[in-house]
Amino acid sequence: MSNGDPTYDESRIADRLDEQRAATEQRIAEMRAGFDGMVAASEGSNADDEHDPEGATIAFERSQLGALIDQAELQLREIAHAAQKISDGKYGVCESCGAQIAPARLDARPIARTCINCATKR
């Protein structure tokens, strides 16, 4: 371990991105399976969503799950973006102001696109 070294280990970050990507892909696959199951269940019951309280609940749960899948897919794109920046040699540079992103921030949030100053400005 390098003492007080203000840089970070890009290969370690890349490994973590790979792990996150695998975990996120797995989660999306699981959620998709659950989503399809829900759709099949609601179609199978031939429920009238407007008048059947259970049908309305299923519709709500389905939309919640759909939102979670969207979120996970966005996360996946951010991970791919960060991985691309590593291969381009641009990783750790704020996309907004061009400053070096603090290593502690990258450590906590490897997919961060901007420095903490720009992130809190929005």
Ligand SMILES: [Zn+2]
């Ligand atoms: Zn910035």
